[in-house]
Amino acid sequence: MPDTKFIKSSMKIPQHPTLIRRSLQARQKELQAKCPVLAASLVTIRRACGNPNCRCARGQKHPGHYLTWKVKAKTHTAYVPLDLLPQVKLWTQEHRRLKQLVHQITQLSLALIQTHVSAQRRKSGRS
Numbered sequence: 001m002p003d004t005k006f007i008k009s010s011m012k013i014p015q016h017p018t019l020i021r022r023s024l025q026a027r028q029k030e031l032q033a034k035c036p037v038l039a040a041s042l043v044t045i046r047r048a049c050g051n052p053n054c055r056c057a058r059g060q061k062h063p064g065h066y067l068t069w070k071v072k073a074k075t076h077t078a079y080v081p082l083d084l085l086p087q088v089k090l091w092t093q094e095h096r097r098l099k100q101l102v103h104q105i106t107q108l109s110l111a112l113i114q115t116h117v118s119a120q121r122r123k124s125g126r127s
């Protein structure tokens, strides 16, 4: 039995290489972007518009949607127009889905390497 102790996962990893390969292939097929992909977080930021007569000057600030992402520990921000919000939400969700898939594929690939030795032993034992 392979040592899979260091693999941290809620995903059930099959023990047999054939099953691992099948599981891998299914995920490889899913690893295709169905829309643009955004590795950023959607946040709501409340801001004052600067007009001293506006209600925001008395504390009722205007909520706006922004994307934030990090490049070399520096956080960047981009304003998201309201009419684009539903699409942008999907694009960030697509990134999460792909990231999860890459994570699972990594675990299955590692499992494949780990079962390789015991599979070889089984093969040579049979012949």
Ligand SMILES: [Zn+2]
Binding pocket: 048, 049, 050, 051, 054, 055, 056, 057, 062
């Ligand atoms: Zn205002």
